[in-house]
Amino acid sequence: MEISAQMVKELRERSGAGMMDCKKALSEANGDMDKAIDLLREKGLGQAAKKADRLASEGLISVEVCEKCKQATISEINSETDFVAKNAQFQALTKDTTAHIQANGIKSVEELSVSTINGVKFEDYFKGQIATIGENLVVRRFETISADEKGVVNGYVHSNGRVGVLIGAVCESEEVATKAQDFIRNLCMHAAAMKPDVISYKDLDRDFVEKEYIALKAELEKENEELKRLGKPLHHIPLFASRLQLTDAVIAKAQEMIKEELKAEGKPEKIWDKIMPGKIERFYADNTVLDQRLTLLGQFYVMDDKKTIEQVIAEKSKELGGKIEIVKYVRFELGDGLEKKVDDFAAEVAAQIG
Numbered sequence: 001m002e003i004s005a006q007m008v009k010e011l012r013e014r015s016g017a018g019m020m021d022c023k024k025a026l027s028e029a030n031g032d033m034d035k036a037i038d039l040l041r042e043k044g045l046g047q048a049a050k051k052a053d054r055l056a057s058e059g060l061i062s063v064e065v066c067e068k069c070k071q072a073t074i075s076e077i078n079s080e081t082d083f084v085a086k087n088a089q090f091q092a093l094t095k096d097t098t099a100h101i102q103a104n105g106i107k108s109v110e111e112l113s114v115s116t117i118n119g120v121k122f123e124d125y126f127k128g129q130i131a132t133i134g135e136n137l138v139v140r141r142f143e144t145i146s147a148d149e150k151g152v153v154n155g156y157v158h159s160n161g162r163v164g165v166l167i168g169a170v171c172e173s174e175e176v177a178t179k180a181q182d183f184i185r186n187l188c189m190h191a192a193a194m195k196p197d198v199i200s201y202k203d204l205d206r207d208f209v210e211k212e213y214i215a216l217k218a219e220l221e222k223e224n225e226e227l228k229r230l231g232k233p234l235h236h237i238p239l240f241a242s243r244l245q246l247t248d249a250v251i252a253k254a255q256e257m258i259k260e261e262l263k264a265e266g267k268p269e270k271i272w273d274k275i276m277p278g279k280i281e282r283f284y285a286d287n288t289v290l291d292q293r294l295t296l297l298g299q300f301y302v303m304d305d306k307k308t309i310e311q312v313i314a315e316k317s318k319e320l321g322g323k324i325e326i327v328k329y330v331r332f333e334l335g336d337g338l339e340k341k342v343d344d345f346a347a348e349v350a351a352q353i354g
Contacts, residue, residue: 001031011036017045038211044218058082059140061164061332062094063155064102069181072153072166073102075142076332080135085161090137093129094161101142109139145328152177153328156188162334165191172322179320187296187309191331196296199329201243204294212290213241241290243298254283296329 003026011022011033017040025045029035059078066072075098079085097112100122106112113123130137145168147153152171157164165188171177198204220235227234240246258279262272291298297310304312317324 003027003031007031007033011040015040015045021045038215041215042218044215044220044222058085059137059334060085060091060094060161061157061334062098062161063157063164063166064095064098065153065155066102069147069152069154069177069184071102071144071146072155072168073098073142073144074155074157074164074166074330074332075101076140076334078138078140078335079133084133084135084137087133089129090133091161093133093137097126097139098142102144105144106142109141112139112142141332143330145330147177149174150177151327152180152184154181154184154188156185156192158192163192164332165189166328166330167191167326168328170325170327172317172324176317176320176322176324180316180324183316183320183324186303187326190299190302190309191296191329193302194299195331195333196299196329197294199295199326200297201288201291201295204242204244204290206244209242209244209290213238213245216241216289236286238287238289240287243284243288243291246284246287251280255280258283296326 003023007026008019008022011017011026012019014033015022015037017025021040021043022036025036025039026033028039058081059076062075062077064073075094077090077094077097079090084090096117100106100115100117101112104115106115113121113126115122117125126137126139143166145153145166147168147170150171150173151168153166153168155164155166167184167188169177169180169184171180217237220237224234224237240250255276258276259272262275263269267275285292288298292300292308297308297313299309301307301309301312307315313324313326
């Protein structure tokens, strides 16, 4: 298959790899873009498969949290330009729409369209807003999460209105749930900044983890080549990428290896019990890099980067007098997942003169 310059350009934008590496990968993949990305990543040449050509869609993310933190709604409403997104009327529209969705338990865009707001059909109300604002607007998506008396939900939207997060937790008691409201909001702020994909390593697919480990190992080995050339400390190459891979047998083997190391170092056996927990904790940290990148609980907390979110939640649970468990996580980023339209100028001209 002939590899075009446009294909090479697209792969470069999506992977961050060099031109010749992209061309070679496309040739090996017979033009299959996704397969070419995998090939680059396995060689440590490509970035994570996050498309760099996502549409920079305009609009606002809006978050509405009820007074008692038992219900929270997040929405994304798109506009054509950033100018309109800064318009006070559009901002009011997003807030009113989000509050309307929550108050009426609306589950879908179709259900929203036929609902009634301010005495009129929402579809007509929204068309009126479009006519007044003078730009096409779209309610793209929304989600509401709710909690019972022992639960708590909270949300956060970044000041620029481009990122919003909802988090829901189940607590040991109603009292703990009430006390945890501000803490849950802080976790939302963390997630807005650090972009976890899922709550826990348990939410990751095993085949995905195995594939990502190969790419991670190649990425670190590639970076080590440059670090070695510069005379800088090298990255540790992990044996695993996620706690999903750390079985009881793997942990038992790690413990035996640590004991052998302590013995070789001449450390008295009577103090091993004091040293082992720190060593095992380090083993977990070294071998859960994927969790640290992709999972909320596995990430190090932005307000205390010596502790993971999981550890912070455990500490907060003790402080508040009862268990807190994160059960729901929603993160919207403006335009996320929308693809840019690739315009073939030559084909367009040909169509016009044909």
